[in-house]
Amino acid sequence: MMPSVTCPRCMAEKNIDAVLTAQSNQNVIFRCPDCGYEVKDIQTSKG
Numbered sequence: 001m002m003p004s005v006t007c008p009r010c011m012a013e014k015n016i017d018a019v020l021t022a023q024s025n026q027n028v029i030f031r032c033p034d035c036g037y038e039v040k041d042i043q044t045s046k047g
Helices: none
Strands: 004-006 013-015 020-022 028-031 038-042
Antiparallel strands (some): 020 028, 028 038
């Protein structure tokens, strides 16, 4: 079972693979499919 992520705007809960996209620079993009809320260039421990 995949971990879930809650959208900070609409509080929808989705599987992590449905809302996070990896970028080539090791950062990730969060996008909520329900409300369209998006955060780009989220730094990770590798980026």
